[in-house]
Amino acid sequence: MGPYAIEARGLIKRFGGTTAVDGVDLRVPEGSITGMLGPNGAGKTTLLRMLLGIIDPDEGSRTLLGSEKPLKRAHEVGYLPEERGLYQSMKAVETIAFMGALRHLPLEEGRKRGRVLMEEAGLGHAIDKKIRELSKGMAQTVQLLGTIVHRPRLIVLDEPFSGLDAINQGKLERLIRDQAEAGATVIFSTHVIAHAERLCENVAIVAGGKVRFDGSVEAARDRLRPQVHLETSALDGPWCAALPPGTQREGHWWHFTLPDGGPEPLLNALIEGKAGIRSLSIERPGLHDAFVSIAGEAAAAEMERAQAEGAKP
Amino acid sequence: MNETIRAAWVIGRRDFTAVVLSKAFLMFLLGPLFPLGAGILFGSLGESIADDIGGDVVGISIPAEEAQALIQTRTRLATVLGDRRYPELRQLQPDEGTPKQVLEAAKALDDGSKGKLAAVLSGSFDQPVLTATSAEAEDIGPELALLISQARSGTDRLQPIRLDPVDSSAGGEQRAQLLTGQAGQALLFLLVMLLAGMVLSNLVEEKSNKIIEILAAAVPIDSVFIGKLLAMLAMAIVGIMVWGAAGMAALQIWGPGLPNLPVPAVGWPLFMLLGVLYFAMAYLILGSLFLGIGAMASTVREVQTLSMPVTMLQMFVFGFAFYTVSKIGQPIEIVACIVPFTSPFAMLARAAQVPEIWPHFVALLGQGLFALLVVRISAMMFRRNVMKSGGSGGGLKALFGRRKTA
Numbered sequence: 256m257g258p259y260a261i262e263a264r265g266l267i268k269r270f271g272g273t274t275a276v277d278g279v280d281l282r283v284p285e286g287s288i289t290g291m292l293g294p295n296g297a298g299k300t301t302l303l304r305m306l307l308g309i310i311d312p313d314e315g316s317r318t319l320l321g322s323e324k325p326l327k328r329a330h331e332v333g334y335l336p337e338e339r340g341l342y343q344s345m346k347a348v349e350t351i352a353f354m355g356a357l358r359h360l361p362l363e364e365g366r367k368r369g370r371v372l373m374e375e376a377g378l379g380h381a382i383d384k385k386i387r388e389l390s391k392g393m394a395q396t397v398q399l400l401g402t403i404v405h406r407p408r409l410i411v412l413d414e415p416f417s418g419l420d421a422i423n424q425g426k427l428e429r430l431i432r433d434q435a436e437a438g439a440t441v442i443f444s445t446h447v448i449a450h451a452e453r454l455c456e457n458v459a460i461v462a463g464g465k466v467r468f469d470g471s472v473e474a475a476r477d478r479l480r481p482q483v484h485l486e487t488s489a490l491d492g493p494w495c496a497a498l499p500p501g502t503q504r505e506g507h508w509w510h511f512t513l514p515d516g517g518p519e520p521l522l523n524a525l526i527e528g529k530a531g532i533r534s535l536s537i538e539r540p541g542l543h544d545a546f547v548s549i550a551g552e553a554a555a556a557e558m559e560r561a562q563a564e565g566a567k568p
Numbered sequence: 569m570n571e572t573i574r575a576a577w578v579i580g581r582r583d584f585t586a587v588v589l590s591k592a593f594l595m596f597l598l599g600p601l602f603p604l605g606a607g608i609l610f611g612s613l614g615e616s617i618a619d620d621i622g623g624d625v626v627g628i629s630i631p632a633e634e635a636q637a638l639i640q641t642r643t644r645l646a647t648v649l650g651d652r653r654y655p656e657l658r659q660l661q662p663d664e665g666t667p668k669q670v671l672e673a674a675k676a677l678d679d680g681s682k683g684k685l686a687a688v689l690s691g692s693f694d695q696p697v698l699t700a701t702s703a704e705a706e707d708i709g710p711e712l713a714l715l716i717s718q719a720r721s722g723t724d725r726l727q728p729i730r731l732d733p734v735d736s737s738a739g740g741e742q743r744a745q746l747l748t749g750q751a752g753q754a755l756l757f758l759l760v761m762l763l764a765g766m767v768l769s770n771l772v773e774e775k776s777n778k779i780i781e782i783l784a785a786a787v788p789i790d791s792v793f794i795g796k797l798l799a800m801l802a803m804a805i806v807g808i809m810v811w812g813a814a815g816m817a818a819l820q821i822w823g824p825g826l827p828n829l830p831v832p833a834v835g836w837p838l839f840m841l842l843g844v845l846y847f848a849m850a851y852l853i854l855g856s857l858f859l860g861i862g863a864m865a866s867t868v869r870e871v872q873t874l875s876m877p878v879t880m881l882q883m884f885v886f887g888f889a890f891y892t893v894s895k896i897g898q899p900i901e902i903v904a905c906i907v908p909f910t911s912p913f914a915m916l917a918r919a920a921q922v923p924e925i926w927p928h929f930v931a932l933l934g935q936g937l938f939a940l941l942v943v944r945i946s947a948m949m950f951r952r953n954v955m956k957s958g959g960s961g962g963g964l965k966a967l968f969g970r971r972k973t974a
Contacts, residue, residue, distance in 0.1 A: 309784045310951075326788060334785040340778030344586065356578045357786040 260440035265315035275301040277464035290451030291444040293461035299444040330359035333407035343387040354401030372400040412443035452542040462550040479540035481513040486534035494528025575787030579795030624655040624686040641719040667699035744830030749917030764854040771862035832920040850912035852939035860946035889913035908938035
């Protein structure tokens with residue numbers, strides 16, 4: 256067993272003439288929280304389904320918890336699909352127990368754990384209610400609890416935040432952190448960068464069926480130089496020569512990328528040249544900027560559009 | 569294989585519990601009462617309609633003495649052989665006109681009376697003339713000829729025959745066992761069709777519920793199919809047990825009043841056991857085929873479109889098996905016993921008529937293997953068409969080979 260919960264090498268999946276996943280290499284470190292970022296149609300779901308063994312790749316190979324046959328490790332995996340589905344006439348606690356039983360958890364133990372999990376999630380009153388009697392958010396929580404009831408080593412969540420209100424999104428974030436603290440590896444797909452930025456140590460940026468970046472959030476952000484925003488009282492002087500090429504000016508404001516040498520030489524030139532510094536800020540790029548830089552403007556715009564649609568009531 | 573069985577058990581247990589505790593199961597238990605009730609209803613309706621219409625009436629315009637003799641003969645024979653066996657006779661008055669005029673007048677008459685005039689017999693016993701359409705003449709002519717012969721002979725009563733009773737006869741037993749075989753086949757067919765439809769709707773529901781994704785991520789698809797099939801089978805066996813218990817209770821209550829049922833060639837206990845086993849096999853084969861259809865379809869409408877030809881094919885299969893019941897030992901019956909789709913039906917009919925037991929072991933084994941093959945093909949199609957999985961490789965390797973990566 257290597258240090259990776261998931262390893263994929265050259266995965267390709269085609270549907271008819273469309274290549275949904277195009278030569279993906281991916282590594283998910285054990286015990287990490289990894290976010291899979293990408294716009295709709297980027298190939299995230301197809302990739303996750305291949306990693307889990309629901310579908311087979313046309314080319315390439317993958318290893319899940321050390322096995323090249325993902326279904327062999329299914330009992331150590333929890334999976335929340337993008338399209339939620341539950342038996343409507345089944346009681347909530349029975350649903351959780353059934354989902355556990357599918358993954359080798361004895362039914363009675365599943366019921367016990369299901370009750371505890373539901374109490375912890377504030378759904379104690381709904382334990383014996385049928386799924387059809389629950390609200391959408393509650394049913395979604397039940398499905399999530401069914402995903403983790405057997406205490407999996409690897410938790411795969413496909414767009415887990417979609418359809419949840421802000422309170423439930425916060426609860427889900429907490430649950431993901433708790434599971435990671437308990438030692439589970441968590442990988443989730445999302446088109447909301449903020450979730451990934453708050454939760455993840457690692458991200459995989461997917462666009463056009465390819466993984467454009469796979470590494471730590473810090474490494475993604477470090478691919479971009481910090482941005483400097485400077486306000487001066489003077490508009491001209493010898494200090495202007497110290498500004499790096501590509502600097503943009505808006506009135507008394509100057510915007511540019513921090514040069515390789517760091518801020519000190521520039522600051523010295525500004526002070527000595529009497530530029531009259533009114534304001535100076537150095538901004539480290541966020542994950543969003545990194546995403547734009549890596550996946551491109553079009554992918555970022557698509558992500559923002561999907562996010563806006565998801566936020567609509 | 570162990571994982572497939574374990575997962576099939578988990579899925580089958582859920583489906584079984586869900587169905588048995590649902591209202592649909594009550595409908596399933598009551599299901600056989602509907603065709604039974606419909607049979608009784610339409611039977612009595614048919615009888616009532618036949619009563620309303622009445623039988624054929626033949627007007628007789630022959631010498632009065634001969635007419636009286638003919639009517640008496642008819643009455644006497646109808647008492648013994650049944651009123652509907654011979655046409656009703658009505659003596660015509662001389663002033664009613666020629667036979668053709670009488671028939672024309674009867675056609676015009678609309679008084680709602682039963683049994684309108686169908687033909688007129690004129691002439692005499694020596695030279696009888698029947699005025700009727702060709703179809704009526706073909707139908708009534710021989711019966712009238714028989715009545716005239718009987719009336720002319722002047723024999724007043726039928727010769728009584730003393731009965732020397734025996735328990736059974738070769739001819740009677742064969743006929744009775746054939747009937748047992750046919751009844752068994754019909755029951756089997758009814759049950760299988762009912763259940764296969766339930767399996768199909770169960771899978772379609774699963775797809776529309778989007779639960780299939782959760783199942784497919786956790787267990788092999790084969791086990792999903794096997795679990796569903798076995799759950800429905802278990803449910804059917806519970807149903808059969810309930811019906812059996814109700815039947816036994818009915819026998820206890822009304823038993824003495826019921827006619828003796830013909831004993832099948834292999835005996836009742838084995839016949840009933842084989843009935844359950846062949847039912848299971850017929851259901852597994854058809855059910856897995858229907859699951860395959862569910863696998864190919866993405867919507868309920870597609871399922872309906874695709875299942876229609878299979879239902880028609882199944883009717884044909886049943887018709888074929890039904891046809892071979894009276895052809896035991898002939899090549900066509902052997903073919904029906906070998907072809908997997910007709911085999912359960914044909915073999916059950918055989919069990920009713922032939923005491924040999926070993927062919928049943930062979931047939932059950934063959935049917936079981938075939939059912940397994942159909943499940944495998946259905947699962948493969950499901951992976952390809954619904955889960956959009958599976959590479960370009962296909963054929964026997966895809967069917968029997970182990971999956972490389974999953």
